[in-house]
Amino acid sequence: xxxxxxxxxxxxxxxxxxxxxxxxxxxxxxxxxxxxxxxxxxxxxxxxxxxxxxxxxxxxxxxxxxxxxxxxxxxxxxxxxxxxxxxxxxxxxxxxxxxxxxxxxxxxxxxxxxxxxxxxxxxxxxxxxxxxxxxxxxxxxxxxxxxxxxxxxxxxxxxxxxxxxxxxxxxxxxxxxxxxxxxxxxxxxxxxxxxxxxxxxxxxxxxxxxxxxxxxxxxxxxxxxxxxxxxxxxxxxxxxxxxxxxxxxxxxxxxxxxxxxxxxxxxxxxxxxxxxxxxxxxxxxxxxxxxxxxxxxxxxxxxxxxxxxxxxxxxxxxxxxxxxxxxxxxxx
Numbered sequence: 139x140x141x142x143x144x145x146x147x148x149x150x151x152x153x154x155x156x157x158x159x160x161x162x163x164x165x166x167x168x169x170x171x172x173x174x175x176x177x178x179x180x181x182x183x184x185x186x187x188x189x190x191x192x193x194x195x196x197x198x199x200x201x202x203x204x205x206x207x208x209x210x211x212x213x214x215x216x217x218x219x220x221x222x223x224x225x226x227x228x229x230x231x232x233x234x235x236x237x238x239x240x241x242x243x244x245x246x247x248x249x250x251x252x253x254x255x256x257x258x259x260x261x262x263x264x265x266x267x268x269x270x271x272x273x274x275x276x277x278x279x280x281x282x283x284x285x286x287x288x289x290x291x292x293x294x295x296x297x298x299x300x301x302x303x304x305x306x307x308x309x310x311x312x313x314x315x316x317x318x319x320x321x322x323x324x325x326x327x328x329x330x331x332x333x334x335x336x337x338x339x340x341x342x343x344x345x346x347x348x349x350x351x352x353x354x355x356x357x358x359x360x361x362x363x364x365x366x367x368x369x370x371x372x373x374x375x376x377x378x379x380x381x382x383x384x385x386x387x388x389x390x391x392x393x394x395x396x397x398x399x400x401x402x403x404x405x406x407x408x409x410x411x412x413x414x415x416x417x418x419x420x421x422x423x424x425x426x427x428x429x430x431x432x433x434x435x436x437x438x439x440x441x442x443x444x445x446x447x448x449x450x451x452x453x454x455x456x457x458x459x460x461x462x463x464x465x466x467x468x469x470x
Contacts, residue, residue, distance in 0.1 A: 261295040267469070274465025276438070283308050285463075296324045300332065305339075314340035318349055318365075329354035336367055342407035345369055359383070374402035391432075394421045404445055409453070411445020424467055432467045 242248075272287040284307035291300040300322045305315030320334030329352060336347040351365030360382050367375040381395040397418040404412045420438030441458040442450050450457050 264292065264294055266290070266292045269469040271467060272465055273467070274434075274463045276461040276463050278459055278461040285465075291322070293322075298322050300334075312339070314338070320349055320351075322353070325352075326354075332365070338408075340408050342405075342409070345373070345405075345408070347373075347375065356380075372403060373405065376400045389426045390423070391426065392421065392423050393434075393436075395419070406449060409446065409449050411447070411449055413444040413446075415443065415446040417441050417443065420463070422463065422465075430469055434463075434465055434467060436463045437461070438463055 240247075267290065269289045270286070271289065272285060274285050276283045276285055285305070286307075287302075287304045289300065289302050291298050293299055298321075300318075300320050302318040302320075303315065304317075306313050316336065316338050318334060318336045320332040322330045322332045325331045332349065332351045332353060334349050336349045338345040338347070347367035347369040349365050349367050351363065353363045353365075354361075356362045360380055363377075363379045365377050367373075367377070369375065377397070377399050379395070379397040381393060384392040384394075386392055395418075399415045399417075401410050401412055401415050404410065418438060418440050420436055422434045422436030424432040424434030426432040437460065439458065439460050443457075447457040
């Protein structure tokens, strides 16, 4: 009996035999390809005695909504109270830090020259430094005067003794000077706090001060020095200075500089008035033959303000002056 829609011709019979045969060949090929993968998975699943099957593993897994599943048997016996963060005393079984040094330490070893420790770190050594920032001749209105500003320090990275001196020479004689001796202590990266004494000489009376200040390197490489002073008879003063070094080349450097001085009490004997007293603004161009030796040329403007300007006028002096300068900067 023929099926409906089949005429029993060879063409029709061939079509019915071809489709099932193709499916069988494809299924056989897929089985052969998947055989090694299935065998490897079965080997891993059965590795070790008593390995749970996939069904039992699925049954023992915590439910999806479980917040705190029970710990594994290996973690259950651990006492988390004994677990400590890094720090404190080393445990008894800690590795000996000298175990791999071959018997060499800072104070012992076969190559130690003497019992005294010879190797020292940079912050354990005291060093000295001297800087003549300004050693110059100044020319104004046909008159030549001299000026100096030097700094010396000795000590370590965190604590050091600093001596600063600044003054003017007229006609071969010291007209006025400011000398400070301070103890400098590092308080932050690039910043030092300073406390010490200041001594002034000039055409009038000599003055002594107690100095408190900070000195360091501000953002964008500005060198800043701010110091407050307390003197005799209730005198107070404030000095601010800042400078910047602009490298035109590796050897040609332009250095602008600004300095302000203010006083809390008038001192007519020294030509100083209350409030903002003086301001110095200058720019110097130096050429560094080496980092330690550099001649320079520049120009500087000096102005007096407020009561200080009134005292200068009363004495017949000018309240502002512009000078050409030439000098030498060196350090060692």
